[in-house]
Amino acid sequence: MDLDPRKKEVLHAIVDDYVSTFEPVGSKSLIERHGFDVSSATLRNEMADLEHMGFLEKPHTSAGRIPSDKGYREYVDSLMKVEPLSRREQAKIEENIKSSVGELKDLIKGAADTLSQATGFVSLTCSPRLKKSYLTQLKILMIEPGKALVVVVLSAGVVKDKLVRIPNFITDKQIYDISNAIEKNITGKPLDEITLITVSSALKGGSDIPDSLLNQVLYEAYAAIKQADRMDVYLEGEHRMLSLPDFSSMGRATQLLGSLADDGMVAGYLNEMEAQDKPNQDSYMIRIGQEITLEGFDDCSFITTTYNMGDGVQGNIGVIGPKRMEYSKVISQIDFVKKNLDEQIKIINE
Amino acid sequence: MDLDPRKKEVLHAIVDDYVSTFEPVGSKSLIERHGFDVSSATLRNEMADLEHMGFLEKPHTSAGRIPSDKGYREYVDSLMKVEPLSRREQAKIEENIKSSVGELKDLIKGAADTLSQATGFVSLTCSPRLKKSYLTQLKILMIEPGKALVVVVLSAGVVKDKLVRIPNFITDKQIYDISNAIEKNITGKPLDEITLITVSSALKGGSDIPDSLLNQVLYEAYAAIKQADRMDVYLEGEHRMLSLPDFSSMGRATQLLGSLADDGMVAGYLNEMEAQDKPNQDSYMIRIGQEITLEGFDDCSFITTTYNMGDGVQGNIGVIGPKRMEYSKVISQIDFVKKNLDEQIKIINE
DNA sequence: AATTAGCACTCTCACTCATCGAGTGCCAAA
DNA sequence: TTTGGCACTCGATGAGTGAGAGTGCTAATT
Numbered sequence: 169m170d171l172d173p174r175k176k177e178v179l180h181a182i183v184d185d186y187v188s189t190f191e192p193v194g195s196k197s198l199i200e201r202h203g204f205d206v207s208s209a210t211l212r213n214e215m216a217d218l219e220h221m222g223f224l225e226k227p228h229t230s231a232g233r234i235p236s237d238k239g240y241r242e243y244v245d246s247l248m249k250v251e252p253l254s255r256r257e258q259a260k261i262e263e264n265i266k267s268s269v270g271e272l273k274d275l276i277k278g279a280a281d282t283l284s285q286a287t288g289f290v291s292l293t294c295s296p297r298l299k300k301s302y303l304t305q306l307k308i309l310m311i312e313p314g315k316a317l318v319v320v321v322l323s324a325g326v327v328k329d330k331l332v333r334i335p336n337f338i339t340d341k342q343i344y345d346i347s348n349a350i351e352k353n354i355t356g357k358p359l360d361e362i363t364l365i366t367v368s369s370a371l372k373g374g375s376d377i378p379d380s381l382l383n384q385v386l387y388e389a390y391a392a393i394k395q396a397d398r399m400d401v402y403l404e405g406e407h408r409m410l411s412l413p414d415f416s417s418m419g420r421a422t423q424l425l426g427s428l429a430d431d432g433m434v435a436g437y438l439n440e441m442e443a444q445d446k447p448n449q450d451s452y453m454i455r456i457g458q459e460i461t462l463e464g465f466d467d468c469s470f471i472t473t474t475y476n477m478g479d480g481v482q483g484n485i486g487v488i489g490p491k492r493m494e495y496s497k498v499i500s501q502i503d504f505v506k507k508n509l510d511e512q513i514k515i516i517n518e
Numbered sequence: 519m520d521l522d523p524r525k526k527e528v529l530h531a532i533v534d535d536y537v538s539t540f541e542p543v544g545s546k547s548l549i550e551r552h553g554f555d556v557s558s559a560t561l562r563n564e565m566a567d568l569e570h571m572g573f574l575e576k577p578h579t580s581a582g583r584i585p586s587d588k589g590y591r592e593y594v595d596s597l598m599k600v601e602p603l604s605r606r607e608q609a610k611i612e613e614n615i616k617s618s619v620g621e622l623k624d625l626i627k628g629a630a631d632t633l634s635q636a637t638g639f640v641s642l643t644c645s646p647r648l649k650k651s652y653l654t655q656l657k658i659l660m661i662e663p664g665k666a667l668v669v670v671v672l673s674a675g676v677v678k679d680k681l682v683r684i685p686n687f688i689t690d691k692q693i694y695d696i697s698n699a700i701e702k703n704i705t706g707k708p709l710d711e712i713t714l715i716t717v718s719s720a721l722k723g724g725s726d727i728p729d730s731l732l733n734q735v736l737y738e739a740y741a742a743i744k745q746a747d748r749m750d751v752y753l754e755g756e757h758r759m760l761s762l763p764d765f766s767s768m769g770r771a772t773q774l775l776g777s778l779a780d781d782g783m784v785a786g787y788l789n790e791m792e793a794q795d796k797p798n799q800d801s802y803m804i805r806i807g808q809e810i811t812l813e814g815f816d817d818c819s820f821i822t823t824t825y826n827m828g829d830g831v832q833g834n835i836g837v838i839g840p841k842r843m844e845y846s847k848v849i850s851q852i853d854f855v856k857k858n859l860d861e862q863i864k865i866i867n868e
Numbered sequence: 869a870a871t872t873a874g875c876a877c878t879c880t881c882a883c884t885c886a887t888c889g890a891g892t893g894c895c896a897a898a
Numbered sequence: 899t900t901t902g903g904c905a906c907t908c909g910a911t912g913a914g915t916g917a918g919a920g921t922g923c924t925a926a927t928t
Contacts, residue, residue: 194891207901212892230891230907271681309657311671314868317679319669321661327681329667331621333866406756407775410768418766425757425775516683518664544920557872562921580878580920 171221176247177204178214179223183235183243187492190413192232237457240469240491244454248496253504261286261501265508272326272477272516277402279475279485279509284405286501288412289489290428292472294438295400296483298322299360306354308347308389310340318392322359324481325517328396332388335381342377346385359397364390401435403428403488414467414490427464428488437462438472438484450474452499457491467491473502475509478517485509521571526597527554528564529573533585533593537842540763542582587807590819590841594804598846603854611636611851615858622676622827622866627752629825629835629859634755636851638762639839640778642822644788645750646833648672649710656704658697658739660690668742672709674831675867678746682738685731692727696735709747714740751785753778753838764817764840777814778838787812788822788834800824802849807841817841823852825859828867835859 171179181202185193195208195215204211215233218224223239226232235243253261261282268278276293284291305321314336319329334343353369354362367390368383377385406428415421427433437460445453455470465488472486485506487498521529531552535543545558545565554561565583568574573589576582585593603611611632618628626643634641655671664686669679684693703719704712717740718733727735756778765771777783787810795803805820815838822836835856837848 192891196891208891209901209903210899213900216893226892228908231909232891305661307659309659309669311655311677312675315675317669317677319659319667325662325665327661327667329679331677405779407772407779410772410775416768418760418768418771421768421771422757422760425760429755429757542920546920558920559872559874560870563871566922576921578879579922580880582920 171242175214175218177202178211179218179235179239179242180247182215182218182224182233183239183247186234187494190492192227192234194232197232237459237491240456240495241459244456244495250496250499250503253497253500257286257501258504261504262508265505265512272513275509275512275516276475276483276485277404279505280402280404283485283487283502283505284408286505287487287489287493287498288405288408289487289493289498290403290405290409292434292438292470292484292486292488293402293404294435294472294484295398295402296324296326296477296481297399298324298326298397298481300358301326301479301481302356302358303354303362303393304356306347306351306389306393308343308385310343313337316343316388318389320393320396322396324477324479326396326477326481328392330388330392330395332392334385334388338377338381338385343385346377346382346389350386350389359393362390362393367393399435399439401431401438403431403434409490412490414492420467423464424468427462433462434488437470441470441472442484452502453486454495469493469495471495471498471502473506475506475513477513521592525564525568527552528561529568529585529589529592530597532565532568532574532583533589533597536584537844540842542577542584544582547582587809587841590806590845591809594806594845600846600849600853603847603850607636607851608854611854612858615855615862622863625859625862625866626825626833626835627754629855630752630754633835633837633852633855634758636855637837637839637843637848638755638758639837639843639848640753640755640759642784642788642820642834642836642838643752643754644785644822644834645748645752646674646676646827646831647749648674648676648747648831650708651676651829651831652706652708653704653712653743654706656697656701656739656743658693658735660693663687666693666738668739670743670746672746674827674829676746676827676831678742680738680742680745682742684735684738688727688731688735693735696727696732696739700736700739709743712740712743717743749785749789751781751788753781753784759840762840764842770817773814774818777812783812784838787820791820791822792834802852803836804845819843819845821845821848821852823856825856825863827863 181198182193185201195211198204198211199208215224219233223236223242224233225236227234264282265279268274280291280293301323303320304323307319309317309319311317314333315331316334317329317331319327321327350367354366368386406425409415409424410421415424441453441455453472457466460468460470467490468488469491470486470488472484474482475485476482486502489498531548532543535551545561548554548561549558565574569583573586573592574583575586577584614632615629618624630641630643651673653670654673657669659667659669661667664683665681666684667679667681669677671677700717704716718736756775759765759774760771765774791803791805803822807816810818810820817840818838819841820836820838822834824832825835826832836852839848
């Protein structure tokens, strides 16, 4: 069911107007702002049609129209045109990201901060999905009797570690042997294929440590490996949402921030989205209003894309903003931040 | 200038009432709720006195009185009586904290979450101050050519690490030697006495690596050591503030969350507070309203105390809440969480 | 000297009511 | 198919009002 060209124009204009003014737009002001050379009555008819088709809605009988979720969806899918950022904005983002030096984590955090600042919304980043990456090194470092540091090195240059407790009287040498044996056995395996069994099988019989103690060490090593896969979601700029007129009522604001406080929920939803969309690299996942199945995000949109760490390892970056946002602009902002992030990651990984 | 006993009673009652109702308290309701056997006129006189002395203020001519910052201060310093938590509340906190297993970091985060949930306010934790702790181990682990992991082990069982870049062709063996040399040289030194010079002096001449490359490695090692001292502030539960009537106006809420978003600012202020109070262990630092010299916290109070990791290493834990809070209750909550945290830390450190 | 009753005064809050204006839907004419 | 015209709807605004809670002050009482 395609819209005729004029309806498209009208919808486009209404979305633009509503996004910039946050006021229901009426037939008259539509003519004033855009150069439609038909009368207001004609527009009224068009608008009534668009409403019947579900693209617009009325807050109450005698107000202008606002876009419905479906209206925004149409706008995003076929009406808007993404334009590049101004040189000025680009420069600011570039500078910001470059100044966040350090490890991968700091870099991602820096990108998130930049994105939130640029958009004025909440930015969202998600640590890389490491299930498919494989293990290249495993070291267990004795810290003191009873305490060891397990260092897990993955393809794509990711390093994770975990401090674990081990039986008190296991020696340096023993740990060293265990560590080597495990490493030999599971190097090259994708993370999601490693199980407690795989880890343990390296060692059966080949050691002088009683099984029960050995198992404890193995378990800790296993846990450390598995933990490397943990998905960390980082949200930044929650407070910025309070300045938006969309959330100027205390009720909505409270609900939104309450929902945002639960990172786990957002993380879970992201996973779900990803499963649905099977995104190819460089594509965007966009969810508008009620398309978001989480409580409390009715007036929001999610836009995310992926950043790349090589070897097919990817994480997410994006924003959560009011559904009344300048989609084309926000998308170019995300895109530009993502590109810069990819670049910087490449640099720190050589 | 001491208050006479009745004035104390009156102030006490007013603070209690105001805290629980959030409404300016008048002479009449004061009699109703508390068993004062004087007339309302007498109380009015007392209240007028207290106002002149600066303990109370009036929102407008014809409303009841509310405590001023000075009033709260008096209340906190000499009027209130801290009572232990109910068995029920204790159990909840205990359970919550025990369920946050893992490394020190997780434990602290767990304590913060618990505290925020228990109080309904923002909780604040601060990683331990490590300046005075000394270095017990330093390992540099080769990850791949050009990349190494520096592991710093401090007294009090703290382990920190940092992924660093090193010149490409430095070998495993060389790194091992450098690491040993540095370790030998600075083990036992307090963190704040370690300088780039101290680190470097270990190695002069004793190696076959060109100075310029060596310096790069040394610098990274030094940076990794210094970074161990970084103070991390963690704030949790910002959204809870929105539910409080104290911040039910959008303006205040926005300002508060904006200020809270800047962890660095809060961290800086904590440092300042600490310097002023020279706290002995187990004492509380309390700042009420305008006593807090930060922008945006006029209606808030900070209450913090320290948690202990042994060897004199301490961090901070506390809350940021509305100054209209049940001080005695909040203090016992913080106290109880702190005790549990101390205990759990002891357990994971053996 | 401290306490109390009484009273005039102040100020906020909640409520009502009328008005205004932007916008709509629909009909009949072009 | 488009347009002008018109009656209607509904939220926002602002003024006016009365109730209620509280105060300060004064004069009488203990």
